[in-house]
Amino acid sequence: MPDAPKSPALTRPDGWSIVQRNRPAMISLIFLVAVVLIAFTAPFFLPEALKSTSGGAFLPPLSKGAEAAVTHFCGTDKNGQDLFYRLLTGAQVSLGVGIVGAIISLIIGTLYGMISGYCGGRVDALMMRAVDMLYAVPRILFIMIFIAAFDSVFKDWLDALRLWAQDCQWLWLEGAARYLIPYSKILVMILSLGLVEWLTMARIIRGQVLVLRELTFVMASRAMGQGGWAILTKHLLPNLSTIILTYLTLTIPAVILDESFLSFLGLGIEDPAASWGSLLKDGAQVINPIESKWWLLAFPAALMSLSLLALNFLGDGLRDAFDPKSVD
Amino acid sequence: MLNFLLRRLLSSLIVLFFAVSLTFLLTRLLPGGPFDREKGGSEKVEQALLEKYQLNGTLWQQYTSYLHDLARLDLRVSTKYRDWTVAEILAQKMPSSLKLGGIAFVIASTLGVVLGCLAAMRKDTPVDWAAMVGAIVAISIPSFITGPFLVAVFALWLRWLPVGGWGGVTHLILPALCLSAPYVAYVARLMRNSLLDVLKSDFLRTAKAKGLAAPQALVRHALKVAILPVVTYLGPLAAHLLTGSMIVESVFNISGAGSVFVNAIQNRDAFLLCGAVVIYCSLLIVFNFIVDLLYSVLDKRIRLYA
Numbered sequence: 333m334p335d336a337p338k339s340p341a342l343t344r345p346d347g348w349s350i351v352q353r354n355r356p357a358m359i360s361l362i363f364l365v366a367v368v369l370i371a372f373t374a375p376f377f378l379p380e381a382l383k384s385t386s387g388g389a390f391l392p393p394l395s396k397g398a399e400a401a402v403t404h405f406c407g408t409d410k411n412g413q414d415l416f417y418r419l420l421t422g423a424q425v426s427l428g429v430g431i432v433g434a435i436i437s438l439i440i441g442t443l444y445g446m447i448s449g450y451c452g453g454r455v456d457a458l459m460m461r462a463v464d465m466l467y468a469v470p471r472i473l474f475i476m477i478f479i480a481a482f483d484s485v486f487k488d489w490l491d492a493l494r495l496w497a498q499d500c501q502w503l504w505l506e507g508a509a510r511y512l513i514p515y516s517k518i519l520v521m522i523l524s525l526g527l528v529e530w531l532t533m534a535r536i537i538r539g540q541v542l543v544l545r546e547l548t549f550v551m552a553s554r555a556m557g558q559g560g561w562a563i564l565t566k567h568l569l570p571n572l573s574t575i576i577l578t579y580l581t582l583t584i585p586a587v588i589l590d591e592s593f594l595s596f597l598g599l600g601i602e603d604p605a606a607s608w609g610s611l612l613k614d615g616a617q618v619i620n621p622i623e624s625k626w627w628l629l630a631f632p633a634a635l636m637s638l639s640l641l642a643l644n645f646l647g648d649g650l651r652d653a654f655d656p657k658s659v660d
Numbered sequence: 661m662l663n664f665l666l667r668r669l670l671s672s673l674i675v676l677f678f679a680v681s682l683t684f685l686l687t688r689l690l691p692g693g694p695f696d697r698e699k700g701g702s703e704k705v706e707q708a709l710l711e712k713y714q715l716n717g718t719l720w721q722q723y724t725s726y727l728h729d730l731a732r733l734d735l736r737v738s739t740k741y742r743d744w745t746v747a748e749i750l751a752q753k754m755p756s757s758l759k760l761g762g763i764a765f766v767i768a769s770t771l772g773v774v775l776g777c778l779a780a781m782r783k784d785t786p787v788d789w790a791a792m793v794g795a796i797v798a799i800s801i802p803s804f805i806t807g808p809f810l811v812a813v814f815a816l817w818l819r820w821l822p823v824g825g826w827g828g829v830t831h832l833i834l835p836a837l838c839l840s841a842p843y844v845a846y847v848a849r850l851m852r853n854s855l856l857d858v859l860k861s862d863f864l865r866t867a868k869a870k871g872l873a874a875p876q877a878l879v880r881h882a883l884k885v886a887i888l889p890v891v892t893y894l895g896p897l898a899a900h901l902l903t904g905s906m907i908v909e910s911v912f913n914i915s916g917a918g919s920v921f922v923n924a925i926q927n928r929d930a931f932l933l934c935g936a937v938v939i940y941c942s943l944l945i946v947f948n949f950i951v952d953l954l955y956s957v958l959d960k961r962i963r964l965y966a
Contacts (some may be wrong), residue, residue, distance in 0.1 A: 477925065
């Protein structure tokens with residue numbers, strides 16, 4: 333190893349330098365940063381004419397718009413909306429749901445796993461049996477039940493807010509609530525997926541805590557009278573942070589896949605909002621062998637596949653670098 | 661052995677009980693009931709229907725009366741498809757899913773193990789890299805992208821295989837490939853990592869020192885131990901594949917069990933949903949049990965206790 337660390341105390345290079353030498357992982361990281369930046373900034377620079385529906389439905393890629401003098405790089409869909417713009421807003425929703433959903437599941441899973449692992453004994457056994465039980469019920473069941481439960485609640489809240497604002501003559505608030513009602517599904521998806529995806533995380537964190545809590549520094553802090561919660565947050569959490577980060581990057585693609593799966597079935601994100609899954613659903617609906625509208629399927633599929641691929645490469649790279657069991 | 665069987669039966673029944681209870685209670689607690697979209701839906705009609713399907717009274721009464729029927733293996737009548745019992749619906753939907761899932765399971769387990777072994781034996785060569793990059797690709801791309809893609813290439817463009825439907829062997833190839841692809845990848849990765857771990861262990865070094873040639877050592881010694889984590893994974897996988905995939909079945913126009921879960925929740929059909937959960941959990945329990953038995957066969961050190 334030519335670039336081994338100088339310090340003799342270090343027997344293996346630290347994780348970050350392993351990641352940096354992992355070329356697929358670094359390329360993936362750059363790609364993901366680029367996708368996120370473009371998805372969240374580029375829509376501000378696009379001409380307004382691209383963002384609304386127009387008369388030119390099903391225009392192929394690189395064609396001129398029907399009414400305004402704009403070019404549709406990726407073509408248009410059945411409502412004459414520019415596919416490139418839809419892809420970017422879809423990326424915002426898909427990545428947003430993936431990241432926030434994964435963070436929610438991470439918080440639940442980490443708390444659950446840390447408490448289970450640290451308490452040990454009966455509490456641990458009970459908590460892990462509960463996880464086993466939840467594994468036995470198909471995940472899609474919980475997701476759909478959460479969606480059904482939250483969906484009406486959120487819409488009712490927003491509707492109540494709208495009516496209340498109407499009574500108070502607060503037009504801007506009424507407008508905001510009216511605008512947000514079709515988008516409430518996004519919030520519903522984030523919560524539902526976040527509340528379901530934490531099981532694997534809880535198991536992994538618990539396993540790590542079981543190892544960590546036997547180490548002498550934990551015993552020392554316990555001997556000095558530190559409470560359980562302080563030990564968990566001050567001593568165990570920093571030691572878990574790289575594992576948490578690693579499994580975060582692996583949970584994000586899982587949540588994105590779940591979201592796109594549901595949206596593809598028409599149970600998730602709905603118009604006027606878009607996600608990669610709902611775009612693919614729209615594309616699959618108009619596909620037929622006679623008149624191929626390939627761009628409606630090809631572009632969303634390519635962007636989604638590449639993003640998921642990059643997330644998985646990055647997650648694998650991080651796991652190889654930081655998971656003690658996968659280091660050789 | 662008898663002790664193990666009894667304990668395992670008891671814990672399986674507990675898991676099944678909790679899973680069904682959770683499903684039933686959650687479905688009944690959801691907003692909206694099974695008879696909301698009834699024509700001319702007056703209160704009286706709905707009340708009469710609820711009574712007919714034994715969904716009247718408090719939630720606790722509904723739950724206990726359902727458990728009572730379930731204990732006698734009566735899955736009741738679907739609230740959506742009124743002329744059909746849940747058992748009949750499942751009996752009609754399950755066979756095609758079982759067949760497709762079974763084929764996908766065989767592909768996933770055999771191809772996955774073979775690819776994983778190859779990658780591990782040729783670690784850090786192009787074979788290994790190709791297998792592992794292919795695995796990430798297969799895991800990342802969802803079946804509703806690979807499905808239409810396979811149809812476009814092999815059915816519409818090359819015209820080798822039918823677009824969809826159910827019938828001969830040719831109808832099975834594309835859906836089985838599409839269904840098994842990500843799991844081939846999972847199994848291959850698991851197999852590779854596990855085999856690499858075992859290849860580093862002391863007992864294999866001893867075997868090599870005693871003069872066993874490498875491939876022989878691999879087959880005789882390493883694989884027997886290295887396959888254990890793969891076997892653990894295959895148990896739940898079998899249950900998952902055999903209960904059908906909604907996406908694959910809808911892409912290839914197959915009438916299977918994959919859509920039962922989703923449709924039953926949408927229709928608030930608690931009995932059909934619980935019936936499907938019973939089937940899924942039973943499969944899970946059976947396959948986990950087989951996994952435990954295989955464990956003790958593969959590794960003599962493992963004793964069976966629940």
